[in-house]
Amino acid sequence: xxxxxxxxxxxxxxxxxxxxxxxxxxxxxxxxxxxxxxxxxxxxxxxxxxxxxxxxxxxxxxxxxxxxxxxxxxxxxxxxxxxxxxxxxxxxxxxxxxxxxxxxxxxxxxxxxxxxxxxxxxxxxxxxxxxxxxxxxxxxxxxxxxxxxxxxxxxxxxxxxxxxxxxxxxxxxxxxxxxxxxxxxxxxxxxxxxxxxxxxxxxxxxxxxxxxxxxxxxxxxxxxxxxxxxxxxxxxxxxxxxxxxxxxxxxxxxxxxxxxxxxxxxxxxxxxxxxxxxxxxxxxxxxxxxxxxxxxxxxxxxxxxxxxxxxxxxxxxxxxxxxxxxxxxxxxxxxxxxxxxxxxxxxxxxxxxxxxxxxxxxxxxxxxxxxxxxxxxxxxxxxxxx
Numbered sequence: 134x135x136x137x138x139x140x141x142x143x144x145x146x147x148x149x150x151x152x153x154x155x156x157x158x159x160x161x162x163x164x165x166x167x168x169x170x171x172x173x174x175x176x177x178x179x180x181x182x183x184x185x186x187x188x189x190x191x192x193x194x195x196x197x198x199x200x201x202x203x204x205x206x207x208x209x210x211x212x213x214x215x216x217x218x219x220x221x222x223x224x225x226x227x228x229x230x231x232x233x234x235x236x237x238x239x240x241x242x243x244x245x246x247x248x249x250x251x252x253x254x255x256x257x258x259x260x261x262x263x264x265x266x267x268x269x270x271x272x273x274x275x276x277x278x279x280x281x282x283x284x285x286x287x288x289x290x291x292x293x294x295x296x297x298x299x300x301x302x303x304x305x306x307x308x309x310x311x312x313x314x315x316x317x318x319x320x321x322x323x324x325x326x327x328x329x330x331x332x333x334x335x336x337x338x339x340x341x342x343x344x345x346x347x348x349x350x351x352x353x354x355x356x357x358x359x360x361x362x363x364x365x366x367x368x369x370x371x372x373x374x375x376x377x378x379x380x381x382x383x384x385x386x387x388x389x390x391x392x393x394x395x396x397x398x399x400x401x402x403x404x405x406x407x408x409x410x411x412x413x414x415x416x417x418x419x420x421x422x423x424x425x426x427x428x429x430x431x432x433x434x435x436x437x438x439x440x441x442x443x444x445x446x447x448x449x450x451x452x453x454x455x456x457x458x459x460x461x462x463x464x465x466x467x468x469x470x471x472x473x474x475x476x477x478x479x480x481x482x483x484x485x486x487x488x489x490x491x492x493x494x495x496x497x498x499x500x501x502x503x504x505x506x507x508x509x510x511x512x513x514x515x516x517x518x519x
Contacts, residue, residue, distance in 0.1 A: 168201035170210060170233075170262045170281040179255075180242070182291035188240040195235045200264045200279045207231070209265045214245050217257040217285055227260070231267075246290030251330075252492045257287040297476050297515050298332040301325045303339055303391070305348025307383050309437050315354035315517040319444040320437065322354060324500055324516070325393065326507035327477035335395040340405050340505050341439050343389050347380030350393065354517055361398070372398040407441070410504055411467055413460040416443045418499065422454030422491040430462050433501065445499040447513060455488025458501050458508065468503060476511035 176193035200208055209231055213224035225248050228235050250256050262281035302322040304313050312321035325337035350361035350372065362378025364370060372378075372393065381402070383389070388405040417430030425431055433443035450456070458480060460468025471486035473479065480486070480501075489510065491497075498516040501508045509516075 164277060166203055167277075167279060168199075169279040170200040170264060171198040172260065172262055172281040172284050173197055175260055175284050175286050176237075178286060178288075180239075180288040182239065182243045182246075182289060184291060184293065186239050186243070186291060188238070188243060190239050191236050192239045192242060193237045195237060195260070197233050197262055197281060199233050200262075202266070202276055206276070207267045209267045210235070211263040211265060213261050213263055214248075214258045216249055217259055219259060221259075221261065224261075242286075242288060243290045246288060247292060250290065251292065251296060253289065253292055254492075255287055255289045257285055259283045259285055296332065297511065298327065298330055298335075299352075299395075300509075300511065300516050300518075301337055301393070301395070302351040302354070303348050304351050305346065305380060307343045307346040307348040307381075308341065308439075313351050313355060313357065313360075318354060318498060318516055319446045319500055322351060323436070323442075324498075324509055326500075326502060326505070326509060328479055328507075330474065330477055336392065337395070338390055338392040338507070340390040340502060340507070341388065341436075341442055342407075343383045343386060343391075344438070345383055345386040347382045349376075349380055361393075363400075368403070369401040370399070372400055374398060405504070407504060410441065412440055413466070413468055413503060415462060416458060416460050416468065416501060416503060417462065418445070418448075418456045419459050420454060420456030420488055422450045422456040424449065430459060433499070436500075441502060441504040443501045443503065445497075448497055448499060450491045450494055450497050450510075452492060452494035453490075455490050456510075457486070457488060458503075460503070470501075470503075470506055470508075473508070476509055476515065478508055478510075480506045480508055482506060 174196040180192065195212060209229055211229050212227040212235055213221060214227050215221045215224045225245050227245050228241055246256050249258065261283045264279040266276050302324050304322050305311055308323050310321035318324065323339060325339050327337050352359045357376050360376045362373040362376055363381045364373060364378050366382040388407040390403050390405045391400065393400045415432055417432040419425065419430045420427060423431045431448060433445050436442035436444055458470035460466040468482060469484055469486065470480035470482050471488055472481045473489050475489065496513040497510055498513050499510050
């Protein structure tokens with residue numbers, strides 16, 4: 134038995150030595166001799182996507198010269214995209230291929246473009262190839278990815294619906310009333326304002342006159358189940374989800390700024406000094422996005438019980454036009470608010486302010502706060518849902 138064990142050990146040793154000998158015969162080219170892929174052609178160019186585009190169709194192709202690692206490495210090529218002049222720090226992956234070409238479908242290119250714009254406008258992107266060795270049959274060292282040259286492509290993606298952050302509302306007789314149905318948006322349901330359309334930022338605020346009464350927060354018009362309540366009516370605290378907690382009861386009537394941060398479900402309630410704020414007889418919207426163009430204001434309605442809040446529950450706006458908020462139907466009435474994007478923003482009260490551009494036409498809900506310049510210009514269907 135002892136001789137048998139010695140024989141087996143000898144055979145194992147010989148086997149290992151043979152394997153090592155095979156490994157020593159393997160020659161890996163130094164990295165200085167690696168050859169990067171060369172991106173040669175990107176088709177098509179200047180494509181304009183529309184709602185009629187068949188997104189499953191083959192749109193064009195990408196061609197390149199192969200990369201080389203000095204041996205028959207199985208290489209996967211990844212086509213990456215970044216904004217024109219970008220550093221490819223966080224590139225978008227368009228498609229992959231194990232050959233020296235790739236088919237580009239309409240859906241691939243359109244979806245890539247939507248990462249870089251929320252408007253139906255031309256975009257120019259840089260494209261490059263990245264190599265990855267998919268598998269090896271020997272114990273070779275890991276290889277550094279190779280990158281190709283950069284080529285640009287310009288096209289116009291189609292965006293059926295511009296992504297918009299959620300709308301939230303205050304409801305209660307501290308403001309107007311307790312009707313939480315969608316038909317009450319702009320009345321009993323007073324919308325929160327926000328500084329921008331950044332969907333990662335969930336801070337909203339409302340500045341106005343509060344009666345000595347109560348209110349809650351509504352997520353979905355017509356639904357109490359996902360409303361927010363309060364554990365107490367103090368200056369700051371936590372929101373109760375799924376309609377837990379009581380109303381917020383305003384102890385002393387007056388102007389306040391109520392701010393909610395829905396990322397952590399917290400709130401603050403702070404007094405607001407409106408004593409020196411100018412009061413306007415009328416406020417409307419004007420511009421070529423409106424029915425009256427630049428010649429006639431579309432008047433807004435003053436919210437019940439609020440001297441500085443103005444609303445248009447439903448208005449049709451024209452695609453490609455712009456608008457501004459204007460006081461007293463003239464440019465010298467003390468209010469000329471513009472500059473900003475939709476649906477949320479803070480307008481600048483200045484004769485030098487720019488227009489607020491409306492990219493997509495249709496029915497909109499608009500509310501404006503002349504105390505703060507905050508506004509909402511939101512497609513009606515978005516205002517009525519979370």
